[in-house]
Amino acid sequence: MGITGLAKLIADFAPNAIKENEIKNHFGRKIAIDASMSLYQFLIAVRSEGAQLTSADGETTSHIMGTFYRTIRLLENGIKPVYVFDGKPPQMKSSELEKRADRRQEAQKSLEKAEEAGDATGIDKFSKRLVKVTSTHTTECKELLKLMGVPFVEAPCEAEAQCAAMVKAGKVYATATEDMDALTFGSPVLLRHMTFSEARKMPIQEFQLDSVLETMEMSRDEFIDLCILLGCDYCNSIKGVGPKRAIELMRQYKSLENIIENLDTKKYQVPEDWPYKEARRLFIEPEITDPETIDLKWIDPDEEGLVKFLCGNRGFNEDRVRNGAKKLIKARSGTTQGRLDSFFSVSSTPNKRKAEEAKAAAEASKKAKKGNYSKRGRAK
Amino acid sequence: MFEARLLKSGQLKKILEAIKELLKEATFDCSDSGIQLQAMDDAHVSLVSMCLKSTGFDKFRCDRNLSMGINLESMVKIMKCCSNDDIMTIKAQDNADTLTIMFETSNQEKMSDYEMKLMNLDQEHLGIPETNYSCIIKMPSTEFARICRDLSQFGESVIIACTKDGVKFSTSGDIGSANVKLSQNSSIDKEEEGVTIEMQQAVCLTFACRYLNLFCKAAPLSPQVILSMSGDVPLVVEYQIEELGYIRYYLAPKIEEDD
Numbered sequence: 001m002g003i004t005g006l007a008k009l010i011a012d013f014a015p016n017a018i019k020e021n022e023i024k025n026h027f028g029r030k031i032a033i034d035a036s037m038s039l040y041q042f043l044i045a046v047r048s049e050g051a052q053l054t055s056a057d058g059e060t061t062s063h064i065m066g067t068f069y070r071t072i073r074l075l076e077n078g079i080k081p082v083y084v085f086d087g088k089p090p091q092m093k094s095s096e097l098e099k100r101a102d103r104r105q106e107a108q109k110s111l112e113k114a115e116e117a118g119d120a121t122g123i124d125k126f127s128k129r130l131v132k133v134t135s136t137h138t139t140e141c142k143e144l145l146k147l148m149g150v151p152f153v154e155a156p157c158e159a160e161a162q163c164a165a166m167v168k169a170g171k172v173y174a175t176a177t178e179d180m181d182a183l184t185f186g187s188p189v190l191l192r193h194m195t196f197s198e199a200r201k202m203p204i205q206e207f208q209l210d211s212v213l214e215t216m217e218m219s220r221d222e223f224i225d226l227c228i229l230l231g232c233d234y235c236n237s238i239k240g241v242g243p244k245r246a247i248e249l250m251r252q253y254k255s256l257e258n259i260i261e262n263l264d265t266k267k268y269q270v271p272e273d274w275p276y277k278e279a280r281r282l283f284i285e286p287e288i289t290d291p292e293t294i295d296l297k298w299i300d301p302d303e304e305g306l307v308k309f310l311c312g313n314r315g316f317n318e319d320r321v322r323n324g325a326k327k328l329i330k331a332r333s334g335t336t337q338g339r340l341d342s343f344f345s346v347s348s349t350p351n352k353r354k355a356e357e358a359k360a361a362a363e364a365s366k367k368a369k370k371g372n373y374s375k376r377g378r379a380k
Numbered sequence: 381m382f383e384a385r386l387l388k389s390g391q392l393k394k395i396l397e398a399i400k401e402l403l404k405e406a407t408f409d410c411s412d413s414g415i416q417l418q419a420m421d422d423a424h425v426s427l428v429s430m431c432l433k434s435t436g437f438d439k440f441r442c443d444r445n446l447s448m449g450i451n452l453e454s455m456v457k458i459m460k461c462c463s464n465d466d467i468m469t470i471k472a473q474d475n476a477d478t479l480t481i482m483f484e485t486s487n488q489e490k491m492s493d494y495e496m497k498l499m500n501l502d503q504e505h506l507g508i509p510e511t512n513y514s515c516i517i518k519m520p521s522t523e524f525a526r527i528c529r530d531l532s533q534f535g536e537s538v539i540i541a542c543t544k545d546g547v548k549f550s551t552s553g554d555i556g557s558a559n560v561k562l563s564q565n566s567s568i569d570k571e572e573e574g575v576t577i578e579m580q581q582a583v584c585l586t587f588a589c590r591y592l593n594l595f596c597k598a599a600p601l602s603p604q605v606i607l608s609m610s611g612d613v614p615l616v617v618e619y620q621i622e623e624l625g626y627i628r629y630y631l632a633p634k635i636e637e638d639d
Contacts, residue, residue, distance in 0.1 A: 025422055025423050339632055347506070
């Protein structure tokens with residue numbers, strides 16, 4: 001999922017690009033949420049005694065529960081969410097999706113084994129791996145969002161790409177997803193842990209693309225190439241090139257073409273017919289709906305509709321649902337506090353000492369690596 | 381090397397009291413013209429801008445520009461160790477990671493010094509444009525504090541409406557509503573007790589009481605407060621610190637929903 005090891009790489013090389021904040025500090029902002037990611041989280045996390053929540057006739061309701069209560073929580077914190085759903089996956093993702101299907105099958109087998117052996121932790125572990133967001137889940141969620149008065153957007157292709165385009169167009173402040181490739185798609189701001197449960201007390205991580213690029217001294221194109229080198233959903237990466245090596249190669253050669261030309265083919269095997277150019281194009285010009293044509297409107301919730309939808313068959317408690325609807329109405333009414341940074345422009349001076357330290361650390365590791373190689377060379 | 385000597389440590393005590401509830405930590409930027417601080421609160425609703433001129437100190441020396449990241453809570457703890465008319469000296473080496481604060485009693489019988497660790501803070505400076513405010517209201521700082529305190533019992537936000545005749549503070553909440561109106565009066569003998577309004581255009585804006593109350597903690601610094609307002613821009617609440625400089629608070633207004 002996403003870009004392998006990118007979050008850690010950014011934390012190591014551009015720590016000033018990451019900020020941690022409480023959820024309430026994002027009040028007054030419109031935020032695009034990667035719906036598939038959040039649904040997946042809910043299916044995994046919203047459970048009772050290890051099993052997903054279900055309605056009277058056994059249909060899963062974890063995702064509905066999650067969407068309902070966590071959206072209310074966002075609105076109560078003054079955040080205006082807009083959910084963005086995935087469209088059809090791009091052609092290039094098919095091999096990645098096949099891999100995922102394989103893994104799912106393996107998990108299925110392991111689950112059966114665990115069930116036979118009566119290994120409870122095993123059952124829990126593998127059943128979570130089997131979780132998949134189906135089209136029923138997404139349709140149900142869209143219906144729920146409509147009743148809640150929260151807007152959603154159907155992306156023609158990848159949701160992260162659509163989110164990124166909306167942030168760039170100034171329609172929303174940030175993309176909320178766990179998938180780091182939102183940055184590769186060019187989302188200026190990425191928020192992680194937005195839809196996590198309140199009980200986990202996870203601070204919201206905020207990644208600023210501009211400071212990432214500035215501190216890593218990279219252009220956006222170089223950054224995209226770096227992400228492909230790290231490993232994305234659309235093509236394989238070069239075997240044996242990990243995060244540290246990837247960033248070194250990018251710094252030295254500046255583009256994938258140059259890297260392939262200069263790479264020591266004895267040590268590293270570039271995949272045959274490596275479709276990196278197509279992957280790059282997907283990141284630069286993804287298939288999206290023009291954000292200017294999207295009209296985002298938050299309207300009053302339909303309380304009776306919500307009660308009808310959630311209670312009854314799906315077995316939600318009516319009082320709680322009505323309570324939730326009241327919270328939704330309350331969050332909408334009245335004036336909202338303005339943000340000072342929307343009046344004055346931020347001329348952020350990145351913490352010099354922190355950036356220098358990061359640089360020094362990078363240099364040091366570079367030297368250490370070089371040292372290793374030369375030793376190895378001598379041993380031969 | 382940075383060194384600043386202040387004859388009344390009480391002044392700095394009051395300054396810290398006036399900002400410590402908005403900011404947990406802040407960077408003090410020292411240069412040969414003085415000490416400056418600019419920081420937003422965590423929620424990015426308000427901003428504190430403080431300036432202490434070098435000429436206001438008894439002695440001031442700053443060879444190289446220095447940014448000191450200070451945990452305000454720790455500094456408040458240190459400032460509690462002195463009495464208001466102790467003489468205080470702040471010292472730091474260039475590129476130091478500690479700050480030394482010394483107190484001496486006026487009769488020089490007792491000397492104490494405290495060392496405090498400095499921090500590395502992410503600075504987010506805001507460019508504040510020069511604004512010609514439509515209304516500038518001067519009033520006694522205790523009166524302003526009183527009004528904010530009284531009105532915050534009734535509602536979360538206060539509407540400040542300024543017209544030619546005067547300025548009106550109003551709020552409403554679950555129990556009812558409250559209105560306080562002040563008219564211009566400069567006839568009183570003491571200038572600082574008067575209310576003056578310079579107005580080009582009537583303004584009416586809504587602000588969160590909670591923040592106004594936090595700003596009022598600066599009232600002991602100055603007998604007068606200056607409120608500057610214009611339509612749809614942040615309010616400025618300014619307290620002049622005698623001979624030393626000023627503290628300005630900026631507060632983003634509450635806005636009506638647009639969709």
